[in-house]
Amino acid sequence: MRFNRLDLNLLVALDALLTERSITRAAERLNLSPSATSNALARLREYFDDELLVQVGRKMAPTPRALGLEEAVRDVLVRVDSAIAIPPQFDPSTSDRTFRIFASDYTQLVFVPHLLALASAERCAARFDFLPQVSNPQRSLERGEADLLIIPRGFLSPDHPQELLYAEDFVCAVWRDGTMARGPLSAERYLAAGHVVMQPQGGTGSSFEQEMATRHGVTRRVAVTSYGFATLPALVVGTDFVATVHARLARQMQQIYPIELRPSPLPIAPMEQCMQWHKYKSQDPGLVWLRSLLRRAAVRMDAEPIKA
Incomplete structure (x- = not known):
């Protein structure tokens, strides 16, 4: 043509x-x-x-x-x-479509299992392709390289539709046998400690660091950086470092690693985890189904008993 x-x-x-x-x-x-x-x-x-x-x-x-x-x-x-x-109709039980979803390792560990369980209950034949975390996920959406983003509200593009899925709190993880586990975790001890933080590929900063500087006028001493969230609790073991971690993820990792969880001594606003899709694909039948499944997955996750 x-x-x-x-x-x-x-x-x-x-x-x-x-x-x-x-x-x-x-x-x-x-x-x-x-x-x-x-x-x-x-x-x-x-x-x-x-x-x-x-x-x-x-x-x-x-x-x-x-x-x-x-x-x-x-x-x-x-x-x-x-x-x-895009086909005018979508049947998850017969579709050979691949949904490309931007989601961090944290999201894949705590949220995606609920999504896949619901998809399996519907005998979904479509494939889910979870894309690695990068510092500018909006570009993947703009270029059509991702069908949907699952990211915190602060990273959303203002140019495309968005919807809140759930809220997440944060806790501090410390080695069970380290000095940081002895006595209260005060703001002074928290700021004096070395911190294990997540740094996305190609990123130049951390939302935590930005929030600490903006809200509290303080700077954490970063001792270790990792490209994933799931590794943070493991990296404090054997050290006196502190990792500030998503609460749901931290509780999962507490079942695996010798760590203790403490409330953050400095107030950290809950993270609002949202989904976002391209404005041209709002009526895409497959994405309409997927967004409905994501909403139900969030309800399912929130109904799950909180592990000690």
Whole structure:
């Protein structure tokens, strides 16, 4: 199909080239040969009268014209996908669809089992693909690389629909045999201790650090960073470090590791865990079903007895 003399199939190639910044990797993404992908780039250059991608050392860099096209091309492809490629009905028992969901390891441990249990009860044949935590999940949603985000409210995009799933409190985990487990965990002891914190891949900061600085005017001494939440309780074992952890996750890990849980001596606002989906996919029957399942999973999780 052509529009204003442009073969619209070339937009798919342009999107892959701008994403991968490599003819070889773009070819793999498109299931084309490198020569066919190189030919597509040549046709794109001719149409836009611009190099689009130029060789800089061993990498290809986009031109200003290409950068201006990147988000517009992705937006067009997401619109086409949501309007044309999505089936008008969804039956979870017969669907071969893959739902791509951005969710942290914390979410997968405490919440996702409830989601999968409900999906299994409906004999769901669809596949769930949980994507790794990154510092900018909104980009995955914008680019159509994720169907749905399950993230704290503070990280949501203002440009797409959102819905609260549940609230989560925080507790402090310390080694059962360490000095931090002896006596009350005061604010002074908390701030003087080394802290084990989660740092997302590609991230430059922590929401905890931001909250501590903004709300309390203090800074924690970070001793250890990890790319996942589930490791934090284990990393305090054998040390006098403190890990400030989601309460549900902490209670799970207390069954495995020799740790004690203490209330945070500094008030930490509960985390509001939300789901967010692309505005163009609000009527997608599969995502309508999935969002309903997520709501029910949150109710199921909240009804679960609290472990000591």
